[in-house]
Structures are given as C-alpha cells and as structure tokens.
Amino acid sequence: MVEPSDVEVEVARLLHARGERMTAPRRAVIRVLAAESGHAGAEDVVRAVAGLDAAVHRASVYRTLEALSDLGVVQHVHVGHGATAYHLLRSGPPHLHASCRRCGAVRDLPAALLDGVAARVHxxxxxxxxxxxxxxxxxxxxxxxxxxxREDGSAG
Structure with missing residues (x-):
C-alpha cells in the first residue's frame, strides 16, 4: 500500500472539516497533480489517473478537479482558446499566469503583479x-x- 503524501493528508483534513471524505478518485487526482511539475490539462489528468486506477471514471476526475478547486487546494486557469489547466497550490493564495501563444508554455507570475491595474479597473x-x-x-x-x-537569418 502506498503511504499518503502530506498533500493527501492535508486535503483529507480539509474535506473532513467540511463533512466530506477522501475518495479513491480524489486520492488519484491529488497524486497525479502532486507528481506534475507544471500545469496539467483536464484530459492529461484523466489519462494519468487511468494509469493509476482504471476504475476511476472521467466524470469523477472532472468532479474531483472542481471540488479540489472549490476547496482551495487546486487552482484552475483558462489558457488559450477555452483550455483549462490545473495545478496544486503548494503554498500561498492563487497567483497569475502567462501563456505563450506560440509554444503553449504556461508560467506562474506573482499574485500582486496586476494590483495597480486591478485598483484602477475598480x-x-x-x-x-x-x-x-x-x-x-x-x-x-x-x-x-x-x-x-529566424528573422535575422532571413534578413542576412
């Protein structure tokens, strides 16, 4: 049996405080996201969870991602044309993201970066x-x- 990670223990504690329980799909999604170093798309999570536990249905993965987002341990961010990426919030509140429209890379940005813009919009x-x-x-x-x-090479 695999020992639960610190993340699983913390999520179980948060769920219990809300009267909910740690389920196999939740455990599998947390393990997948904990192993992910970047931002995973929902379908990437579905595939990885299937590799851990083939009995977990894709709808359970989507519900779990939403529940973990509501719980505040997973942040979701919309990138590109409607795609959604997920990652564990390992420390601190949600933060900003930048997405490259050429290669698709998603980078974390400091949460306070747009504070001045947000104040002005308000x-x-x-x-x-x-x-x-x-x-x-x-x-x-x-x-x-x-x-x-490429531009420099074609100009010369």
Missing part, C-alpha cells in the same frame, strides 16, 4: 478584477528569441 469601471482565473496571453522569451533569430 476605481474607473466599478469592476473587481479576478486575474487569477485566466492566463495573460503573449509570447515567451524563448519563442521571441527564436523568431528574432
């Missing part, structure tokens, strides 16, 4: 911004440098 438009829910779109440095190198 003051000028009477709107409270939740920038942690969607990724900022742009081009990462690697893709920008590669495009510049």
């Amino acid at each position: 003051d000028e438009a009477d709107f409270d911004l939740d920038a942690t829910h969607v990724a900022l779109s742009g081009t990462c440095g690697d893709c920008r440098r590669a495009a510049q190198a």
Whole structure:
C-alpha cells in the first residue's frame, strides 16, 4: 500500500472539516497533480489517473478537479482558446499566469503583479478584477528569441 503524501493528508483534513471524505478518485487526482511539475490539462489528468486506477471514471476526475478547486487546494486557469489547466497550490493564495501563444508554455507570475491595474479597473469601471482565473496571453522569451533569430537569418 502506498503511504499518503502530506498533500493527501492535508486535503483529507480539509474535506473532513467540511463533512466530506477522501475518495479513491480524489486520492488519484491529488497524486497525479502532486507528481506534475507544471500545469496539467483536464484530459492529461484523466489519462494519468487511468494509469493509476482504471476504475476511476472521467466524470469523477472532472468532479474531483472542481471540488479540489472549490476547496482551495487546486487552482484552475483558462489558457488559450477555452483550455483549462490545473495545478496544486503548494503554498500561498492563487497567483497569475502567462501563456505563450506560440509554444503553449504556461508560467506562474506573482499574485500582486496586476494590483495597480486591478485598483484602477475598480476605481474607473466599478469592476473587481479576478486575474487569477485566466492566463495573460503573449509570447515567451524563448519563442521571441527564436523568431528574432529566424528573422535575422532571413534578413542576412
């Protein structure tokens, strides 16, 4: 039997405090996300969970991702054209993300990065911004440098 990780123990404690329990699908999803170093798409999580426990249905994985997001231990962020990525919040509150429109890389950004923008949006438009829910779109440095190198090579 695999020993539960610190993350599983903490999530079980949080679930118990809400009158819920740790289920096999929840345990499998947590293990997959704990092993993931980046931001995993829901279908990536479904495939990885199937490798751990083939009895877990895909709908259970989706429900679990939503439940863990509601619990505050998983952050989901919309990247690209409707795709959603998930990752464990290992420490601290939700943070911002940037998504490269060329290579698809998702990078974490400091939560306070857009505080000035959020304050201005609040003051000028009477709107409270939740920038942690969607990724900022742009081009990462690697893709920008590669495009510049191609441009420099074709210009010479």
